Amino acid sequence: MIADFRRRRAGMVGLGFLVLTALVALAAPLFISANDLSAAFAPGTPRQAPSGHFLLGTDAYGRSMVDVTIWGARISLTVGALATLLAVGIGALVGVVAGHFGGWTDTVLMRVTDWFLVLPVLVLATALASVLTPGVGTVVVAIGVTAWPTTARVVRAQTLSVESRPYIERAKALGGGHWHVMRVHILPNVMPLMLAQATLTVSAAILTEATLAFLGLSDPTKVSWGTTLQLARTVGAFSAGEWWILMPPGVAIVLVALAFTLVGRALEQVLNPRLQERM
Amino acid sequence: MSITASALPDTAAVPPAPEGGAAARRGPVIPLRYVVGRLVGAAVSMLAVVFTGFFLFRVVPGDPVRSLTRGRAMTNAQLATLRHQFGIDKPLISQFGDYTSRIVRGDLGTSYQYKTSVSSLIGSHVWATVYLVGTATLISAFLGLRIGVRSAWRNGSRSDRANTGIALVLWSMPTFWLALIMIMVFSVGFGPIPGMFPTGGMSSPNVHGLFPVIWDHFRHLVLPCLTLVAVLYAQYLLTMRATLLEEVGSDYLTTARAKGLREDDVRRKHAVPNSMLPAVTLVFLNLGTAVSGSILAETIFSWPGLGSLFYEALTVPDQPLLEGLFIFFSAAVIVMNLLAELLYPILDPRVRTS
Numbered sequence: 249m250i251a252d253f254r255r256r257r258a259g260m261v262g263l264g265f266l267v268l269t270a271l272v273a274l275a276a277p278l279f280i281s282a283n284d285l286s287a288a289f290a291p292g293t294p295r296q297a298p299s300g301h302f303l304l305g306t307d308a309y310g311r312s313m314v315d316v317t318i319w320g321a322r323i324s325l326t327v328g329a330l331a332t333l334l335a336v337g338i339g340a341l342v343g344v345v346a347g348h349f350g351g352w353t354d355t356v357l358m359r360v361t362d363w364f365l366v367l368p369v370l371v372l373a374t375a376l377a378s379v380l381t382p383g384v385g386t387v388v389v390a391i392g393v394t395a396w397p398t399t400a401r402v403v404r405a406q407t408l409s410v411e412s413r414p415y416i417e418r419a420k421a422l423g424g425g426h427w428h429v430m431r432v433h434i435l436p437n438v439m440p441l442m443l444a445q446a447t448l449t450v451s452a453a454i455l456t457e458a459t460l461a462f463l464g465l466s467d468p469t470k471v472s473w474g475t476t477l478q479l480a481r482t483v484g485a486f487s488a489g490e491w492w493i494l495m496p497p498g499v500a501i502v503l504v505a506l507a508f509t510l511v512g513r514a515l516e517q518v519l520n521p522r523l524q525e526r527m
Numbered sequence: 528m529s530i531t532a533s534a535l536p537d538t539a540a541v542p543p544a545p546e547g548g549a550a551a552r553r554g555p556v557i558p559l560r561y562v563v564g565r566l567v568g569a570a571v572s573m574l575a576v577v578f579t580g581f582f583l584f585r586v587v588p589g590d591p592v593r594s595l596t597r598g599r600a601m602t603n604a605q606l607a608t609l610r611h612q613f614g615i616d617k618p619l620i621s622q623f624g625d626y627t628s629r630i631v632r633g634d635l636g637t638s639y640q641y642k643t644s645v646s647s648l649i650g651s652h653v654w655a656t657v658y659l660v661g662t663a664t665l666i667s668a669f670l671g672l673r674i675g676v677r678s679a680w681r682n683g684s685r686s687d688r689a690n691t692g693i694a695l696v697l698w699s700m701p702t703f704w705l706a707l708i709m710i711m712v713f714s715v716g717f718g719p720i721p722g723m724f725p726t727g728g729m730s731s732p733n734v735h736g737l738f739p740v741i742w743d744h745f746r747h748l749v750l751p752c753l754t755l756v757a758v759l760y761a762q763y764l765l766t767m768r769a770t771l772l773e774e775v776g777s778d779y780l781t782t783a784r785a786k787g788l789r790e791d792d793v794r795r796k797h798a799v800p801n802s803m804l805p806a807v808t809l810v811f812l813n814l815g816t817a818v819s820g821s822i823l824a825e826t827i828f829s830w831p832g833l834g835s836l837f838y839e840a841l842t843v844p845d846q847p848l849l850e851g852l853f854i855f856f857s858a859a860v861i862v863m864n865l866l867a868e869l870l871y872p873i874l875d876p877r878v879r880t881s
Contacts, residue, residue: 363572366864367579368856370822374841375583375853451699458701459823463841477704481827486711487726494711498704505699 252518259514262507269504273321280315298492305492307476308483316476317496323472324504327388328454334392335453336446339399344438346400347407348430358404365397373456377465387466391453399445403438410437440519447512451505458501473497558872569865576857581626584850585619635854636847640840645851648836655729656825656832660817662748663755668810670756671763675806678764679771680794690764698761702820706754706827713750724750727829751828755821759813766809770802804874811867818859 253259298305304313346357376390410416410433419429460466461474468475476497480486485493629636635645671694678687716722725731725747734743774780775798783793818833825834833852840848 359571363575366572366857366860367576368818368820368860370820371837371853371856372583374822374837375849455699455701459703462701462703463838477701477707481707486707487715489711489715489717491711491717494704494707498701498708501701501704502696502699506696509695509699 253514256514256517258510262510262514265503265507266511269321269507270325272318273325276318276322280319286311297490304496305490307493308479308485313492313496316471317473317500319471320473320476320497321500321504323384323470324454324457324474324501327384327391327457327472328450328504328508330388331391331395331453331457332446332449334388335395335449336399336442337396338392339396339445340403340435340438340442342396342400343403343405344407344430344434347404347411348426348434354404357400361397361400364394365401367394369394370456370459373460374463374465377460377463382465383467384470387457387460390460390465391456395449395452395456399442399449402441402445406438406441407434410434440515444512444515444519447508447515451508451512454501454505454508458497473501561872562869565865565868569861572861573858576854576861577627577630580850580853580857581623583853584844584846585622630854635851638840638845638848640843640845640848645847648848649833649851649855652831652833652836655830656818656821656834659748659751659825659830659832660755660814660821663752663759663821664810664814664817666752667756667759668763668813671760672767672806675764675767676771676794676799679768679775680798682772682775687768691768694761694764697757698765700757702754702758702823703827705757706751706824709750709754710827727827729831751821751824751830754824754828755817758820758824759817762813763806763809767802767806770805771798774798774801804871807870807874808867811863811870812860814859814863818856 294306294308294310304317307313307316342357342361346354346361373390373394376393377386380386380389416429416433419433424432457466457472458474458477461472462478462481464478466472466474468478474497477494480490480493480497626636633646635649637643638645638648641648674690678690681687710726711717712720713724714722714726723746727747729747730740730743731747734740777798780793780798783797784790788796821830821832822834822837824830825832826838829835833855836848837852837856839845840852
């Protein structure tokens with residue numbers, strides 16, 4: 249399976265880029281100090297064009313756009329990862345339980361899933377984020393609670409196909425309880441699918457995080473790609489043509505979301521032989 | 528190539544045996560029962576939306592009375608009167624009673640901020656959104672489906688990879704950022720590009736005469752519409768490409784070629800009709816979601832539609848308006864979903880007989 253993945257160039261490029269981004273984000277505190285990011289003690293004058301000293305210019309507070317963009321990766325990746333963990337967790341739980349128990353449990357759970365699938369995600373996430381106190385945790389919950397239905401559907405389908413295999417019957421005949429069957433026999437079989445689903449969810453989560461932060465529903469004091477763009481909009485950076493404030497966070501969002509999508513698609517193709525022969 | 532191919536009629540109207548996808552959904556045999564089932568499903572979803580709408584926005588923090596009277600000296604008695612007027616001084620349970628009886632009568636309440644009924648506010652803003660989203664959907668569906676067909680047909684070619692790549696990049700782009708870039712480049716002007724389009728709104732004041740007014744409208748529509756097209760386009764292309772790829776290499780296509788049809792006819796008359804179903808569904812589903820998706824485009828381009836209304840309501844927070852819009856947006860998706868499901872058996876006989 250790993251060898252198979254390695255043959256997919258787009259997936260490997262995406263993975264490489266993500267590893268690099270994660271390393272830079274993790275190492276960021278080593279070369280960016282608190283002063284570099286503070287609004288009051290910013291190192292440069294506000295809204296300075298790119299120069300030898302500030303390669304990408306400065307933002308509305310006079311912070312280096314290079315530093316701000318790198319630091320933004322920390323929040324965006326963290327929120328993306330946590331929200332995905334929540335979404336895939338809920339989705340997998342609902343999917344496995346629905347697929348394993350079947351009957352009315354399945355019917356009820358799938359009705360709820362379909363209903364969530366229908367709700368306008370942005371409206372719901374916005375509503376949730378405005379209900380809870382603004383902050384990073386709120387954004388995680390808002391995305392997690394709205395992004396799980398696709399995973400639930402995919403996991404349920406896989407659970408159903410695993411359930412029909414003879415060894416599950418054997419496990420049940422030997423006295424394996426529901427919990428045992430779900431944990432030992434079904435979960436390992438849906439794990440790879442959950443991974444593919446997770447990478448696809450992360451890119452959606454990162455986009456939603458930026459959007460919610462842009463709408464002012466996240467913590468505005470935290471430096472993230474969304475809050476940076478929100479600040480840029482409030483000071484009118486785009487009508488002043490200050491591309492160096494607008495481009496870096498936006499391009500970073502596109503690249504990271506794209507990288508996750510590429511990895512997710514490649515994983516899907518590796519896992520689903522029917523897709524494989526077609527793409 | 529195989530024997531089954533010759534057993535299949537070569538008209539596209541009777542496609543090969545169903546395999547997964549839409550045909551696999553468990554539906555009753557009789558169309559009437561199918562219709563009733565879908566209607567009941569939609570009604571249940573709608574009911575759930577109404578309940579969620581209430582509880583979701585009832586717990587919004589922030590006192591609407593305080594934010595409305597900000598900057599004005601108000602006595603406690605006056606505040607209490609306002610609270611009584613809005614009906615938010617009662618316990619939650621009786622508020623819920625009022626709410627349900629209102630909704631049943633089709634009354635969405637009165638906006639705190641505008642002091643007019645939410646239904647009339649939605650009514651006066653909905654056309655701007657329909658206009659914007661409709662135009663964007665027509666353009667993006669036309670382009671996306673067309674290019675998706677071409678991409679799938681030349682699967683793996685350089686143009687396929689380029690088109691899929693572009694779609695994936697657009698797919699990964701935050702709407703609001705694209706909108707800001709559009710304003711920076713095409714409204715304000717950037718480098719050698721002059722500012723050609725207005726930064727927002729739907730029309731300029733002091734434009735008279737039929738043609739100048741039409742031209743003015745068009746200039747205002749271009750940027751928000753382009754933004755939405757870019758957002759919607761990717762999904763059409765990717766879905767069309769994926770579903771047509773299912774058909775490429777099918778035996779009935781080989782048969783069609785064997786009887787001497789031109790490649791264009793094989794594609795147009797045999798392959799594409801079979802993969803149109805998911806595409807049509809997507810157009811309908813997207814119409815519903817695009818209405819709420821235009822929140823960002825509308826907000827940034829100050830387009831006077833439902834999206835801007837929602838954003839404004841969010842800042843107050845104007846509970847009845849938020850509630851009403853939430854119900855309206857969800858209802859739009861549910862209705863579109865229902866239409867798509869009712870269209871299924873008409874478009875595809877496989878759904879009728881499965």
